[in-house]
Amino acid sequence: MLRYIAKRILIAIPTILIVSVLVFTLQQLLPGDPVLTLAGEERDPQVLAFLREKYRLDDPIPVQYFAWFSQVLQGNLGISLRTDIPVLTLILSKLPVTIELAIFAMIIALAIGIPTGIISAVRKGTSVDYAANVVALSGLSIPNFWLGILLIMLISVRWKLLPASGFVPPTEDLWLNIKTMLMPAFVLGTGLAASLMRHTRSAMIGVMRSDYIRTARAKGLLSHVVIMKHALRNALVPIITLSTLLFGELLAGAVLTEQIFTIPGFGKLVVDAVFNRDYAVVQGVVLCTAVGFILMNLLADVLYVLANPRLRHSR
Amino acid sequence: MTDSVATATAADVIDMAAQRQSPLLQVENLSIRFDGAPLGINVVDNVSFSVAKGKTLCIVGESGCGKSVTALSLMGLLPTPPARIVGGTANFGGRDLFSLSERERADMRGNQTAMIFQEPMTSLNPAFTVGDQIIEGILRHRRISKAEAKERALEMLRRVRIPAPEKRMRAYPHEMSGGMRQRIMIAMALANEPQLLIADEPTTALDVTIQAQIISLIRRLQDESGMAMILITHDLGVVAEVADEVVVMYAGRIVEAGSVDAIFEDPQHPYTIGLMGSVPSLGRRQGRLATIRGTVPSAEMMPKGCRFMPRCPFADERCVNDAPPLAELEPGHWARCWYAPLELHRGGIV
Numbered sequence A: 001m002l003r004y005i006a007k008r009i010l011i012a013i014p015t016i017l018i019v020s021v022l023v024f025t026l027q028q029l030l031p032g033d034p035v036l037t038l039a040g041e042e043r044d045p046q047v048l049a050f051l052r053e054k055y056r057l058d059d060p061i062p063v064q065y066f067a068w069f070s071q072v073l074q075g076n077l078g079i080s081l082r083t084d085i086p087v088l089t090l091i092l093s094k095l096p097v098t099i100e101l102a103i104f105a106m107i108i109a110l111a112i113g114i115p116t117g118i119i120s121a122v123r124k125g126t127s128v129d130y131a132a133n134v135v136a137l138s139g140l141s142i143p144n145f146w147l148g149i150l151l152i153m154l155i156s157v158r159w160k161l162l163p164a165s166g167f168v169p170p171t172e173d174l175w176l177n178i179k180t181m182l183m184p185a186f187v188l189g190t191g192l193a194a195s196l197m198r199h200t201r202s203a204m205i206g207v208m209r210s211d212y213i214r215t216a217r218a219k220g221l222l223s224h225v226v227i228m229k230h231a232l233r234n235a236l237v238p239i240i241t242l243s244t245l246l247f248g249e250l251l252a253g254a255v256l257t258e259q260i261f262t263i264p265g266f267g268k269l270v271v272d273a274v275f276n277r278d279y280a281v282v283q284g285v286v287l288c289t290a291v292g293f294i295l296m297n298l299l300a301d302v303l304y305v306l307a308n309p310r311l312r313h314s315r
Numbered sequence B: 001m002t003d004s005v006a007t008a009t010a011a012d013v014i015d016m017a018a019q020r021q022s023p024l025l026q027v028e029n030l031s032i033r034f035d036g037a038p039l040g041i042n043v044v045d046n047v048s049f050s051v052a053k054g055k056t057l058c059i060v061g062e063s064g065c066g067k068s069v070t071a072l073s074l075m076g077l078l079p080t081p082p083a084r085i086v087g088g089t090a091n092f093g094g095r096d097l098f099s100l101s102e103r104e105r106a107d108m109r110g111n112q113t114a115m116i117f118q119e120p121m122t123s124l125n126p127a128f129t130v131g132d133q134i135i136e137g138i139l140r141h142r143r144i145s146k147a148e149a150k151e152r153a154l155e156m157l158r159r160v161r162i163p164a165p166e167k168r169m170r171a172y173p174h175e176m177s178g179g180m181r182q183r184i185m186i187a188m189a190l191a192n193e194p195q196l197l198i199a200d201e202p203t204t205a206l207d208v209t210i211q212a213q214i215i216s217l218i219r220r221l222q223d224e225s226g227m228a229m230i231l232i233t234h235d236l237g238v239v240a241e242v243a244d245e246v247v248v249m250y251a252g253r254i255v256e257a258g259s260v261d262a263i264f265e266d267p268q269h270p271y272t273i274g275l276m277g278s279v280p281s282l283g284r285r286q287g288r289l290a291t292i293r294g295t296v297p298s299a300e301m302m303p304k305g306c307r308f309m310p311r312c313p314f315a316d317e318r319c320v321n322d323a324p325p326l327a328e329l330e331p332g333h334w335a336r337c338w339y340a341p342l343e344l345h346r347g348g349i350v
């Protein structure tokens, strides 16, 4: 098992290298002289020369890449043009917010998606199943921004139940923090719940048809044991993988929702950086997102093996 | 001494008489249809048979004849829908299985009745150890501690001759061969000492060398426990060896039934004769069922007269138009053919 994980990590390394090359190329593709971009408003030739020297812009491109990448490996992602704050510091301050949002959303998605998936699989072909599918389909087709705005208008503006925006760190006021996270997490979570529900349903239907379910019933086990133990245990294997990947997507995909609810997370950081042409930040964020994605994939693979006795032993 | 022998013999006689009067399982006029099949076409049609305590009934017939559907209906394991029991009763120990509630049926499954299947490779849950899967079935029906259940599971593994049973308890199904997995299935099925074991082609998926081992294992366990068995098999050699009674099914109907001696020594239905390969033009006997030209008709193509008509070398006008009844040729020997007993109609043809 440890060998398998080590092997997976080794395989992830080239992927990360390729991503780093792409991110570096992004910098090369930026219009104009990167020094001018880096220098911002500054036009002092001495400063420009200093920057040119610092980023080795006169060296061949591969040398530049290695210089940049060795900086990255040391945790130096550059300095934000607009705020003069190191990109890494910016990212580290925003990431926890997004992770909190993603965890909340994931909990909501799992709590809705898996039980409804199970129920509609067990009640396949009945009105319960159709109703769940209709709701899931609407969940998938309603855009997040629209649902977000709708919720704000109803719950915050009309009924004044929850704050429409304004993030409060959990360290400051945990209850208020949860209240502000609830709606955006719901918006993100319901979209995922729909796809989790559909995957749970089809995984459960497949498993319920298998011979070992018939064996479980032949033992006289009651149907809730057959479903919740024998079937779910096997159906969950692909669901765990999917959930991990969805979680990775949540981290990157919360952009719009964070904008709507003005949550100062990762998504908002990207959007602001793009609008401000704060390339160092964009680059840092892209790199982090890509690495995060690769890590989530890695985790998904490892969990898949862990959940699968057959693989657990043979690796 | 003489006295006690005499008493025992008398008791045996009474016991045998009682068995003859009330079999453990009596199936009468069982009919099953699948939703979507043409109207009036049942996948199992008017099937009746009985199994006495401790005895073995073999059901033979080609694939698709309704053997598994019959077996699953007795266990209450048919998928309903699409399957539907449209008629008949199955009296087991004085109760009609088909009128029990789902809960009552579940209480019987794996307890008074047990079943093993054709597919040992896929019949065990890949996510749990075999020990846990056996223990689970024991705890479901017995009020004993987990430790006692584990002890019982170990004992069952020993009885089905699993080497190193303590170690095997912790193994997952994928770590075992098909033959070993079928032994596990048998251990699981017999753990609660059922009165009736239904074995649906338990060796078809196994290597030839393993097949004989599994059959003799089942036989031995049956002798030890005195349970009755319904064995569905393709292997006429096995039938000859283990059966007390034989039912031959074709296209959902019983075409011939009788004692193993009657069926082997004096087969009367052209299909049975074909299976035995005793008519050269119908193919040679090869241990398994001999091949007969053609295939079992699908529900859509079911002939309205005798269902075997398209493949029968003796078929004539009457067979095309009218379905023959299952007639008792001699006490306990039944056949569904207009021309049975054949000797009577086509002297010397067999």
Ligand SMILES: Nc1ncnc2c1ncn2[C@@H]1O[C@H](COP(=O)(O)OP(=O)(O)O)[C@@H](O)[C@H]1O
Pocket: B034, B043, B061, B062, B063, B064, B065, B066, B067, B068, B069, B070, B079, B082
């Ligand atoms: N789930 C099902 N849905 C529709 N038809 C079925 C189903 N299961 C079995 N059948 C039909 O029932 C017939 C008998 O099947 P089965 O009892 O499995 O045959 P066998 O004698 O080989 O065990 C087959 O012709 C098959 O088409």
Ligand code: SF4
Pocket: B269, B270, B271, B306, B307, B308, B309, B312, B313, B314, B315, B316, B319, B324, B336, B337, B338, B339, B340
């Ligand atoms: S009734 Fe006719 S077709 Fe059917 S088995 Fe007998 S001879 Fe053949």
Ligand SMILES: [Mg+2]
Pocket: B064, B067, B068, B069, B200, B201
């Ligand atoms: Mg079958």
